[in-house]
Amino acid sequence: xxxxxxxxxxxxxxxxxxxxxxxxxxxxxxxxxxxxxxxxxxxxxxxxxxxxxxxxxxxxxxxxxxxxxxxxxxxxxxxxxxxxxxxxxxxxxxxxxxxxxxxxxxxxxxxxxxxxxxxxxxxxxxxxxxxxxxxxxxxxxxxxxxxxxxxxxxxxxxxxxxxxxxxxxxx
Numbered sequence: 539x540x541x542x543x544x545x546x547x548x549x550x551x552x553x554x555x556x557x558x559x560x561x562x563x564x565x566x567x568x569x570x571x572x573x574x575x576x577x578x579x580x581x582x583x584x585x586x587x588x589x590x591x592x593x594x595x596x597x598x599x600x601x602x603x604x605x606x607x608x609x610x611x612x613x614x615x616x617x618x619x620x621x622x623x624x625x626x627x628x629x630x631x632x633x634x635x636x637x638x639x640x641x642x643x644x645x646x647x648x649x650x651x652x653x654x655x656x657x658x659x660x661x662x663x664x665x666x667x668x669x670x671x672x673x674x675x676x677x678x679x680x681x682x683x684x685x686x687x688x689x690x691x692x693x694x695x696x697x698x699x700x701x702x703x704x705x706x707x708x709x
Contacts, residue, residue: 542693544608544684547677552602554674558642558658562588572640576625594618601704602681605690609682614677623671626663639667 562569566640570588573579579587598618601611626639658668687693 540655541685541688544681544686545688547680547684548605548608548612549603551674551677551681552599554599555595555602556599556619557613559592559599562592562640566592569640572638575634576629576640577634577639578625578628605688605692608686608690608692612678612682616675616682619671619675619678623668623675626655626668626671629663630665630668635663637661637663641667641708694708 566588569592570585573588573591574581574584594614595618598611598615601607602615622639622641627637629637636659639658687697
């Protein structure tokens with residue numbers, strides 16, 4: 539794998555997760571309603587989950603964009619995307635599709651950008667949402683398997699040839 543693909547993948551994921559976090563933080567009620575519509579969490583966990591997830595996404599976006607702890611960030615990003623894929627799939631199989639995916643709250647200025655409204659879906663969920671999240675999971679895999687030293691803080695902090703074994707372990 540060349541050095542360009544992991545950089546492009548992590549920047550794309552970083553931008554997507556950053557936009558997602560910002561829009562969820564700016565419209566927490568809408569996101570909480572989307573989480574509740576999935577009917578996968580007990581009512582008492584919907585609020586805390588809806589409050590915490592945007593901050594996790596923001597942290598992942600920052601780590602991906604600056605290239606910090608890229609392999610652990612790629613694992614968490616991929617895991618989160620698989621979780622989203624499972625939630626979407628369960629709702630599709632149950633026929634519970636009359637709600638937004640909760641991926642990005644497309645409103646205001648963002649609603650005028652056609653690629654964003656297409657990419658992040660509308661008022662219902664569908665197979666496209668599952669496929670999109672699987673593609674994004676693949677991008678997380680490219681980041682994990684790729685050269686993490688290109689244009690990254692990992693290279694500055696841990697050396698040009700930093701490997702997973704040389705990176706600090708988060709506990």
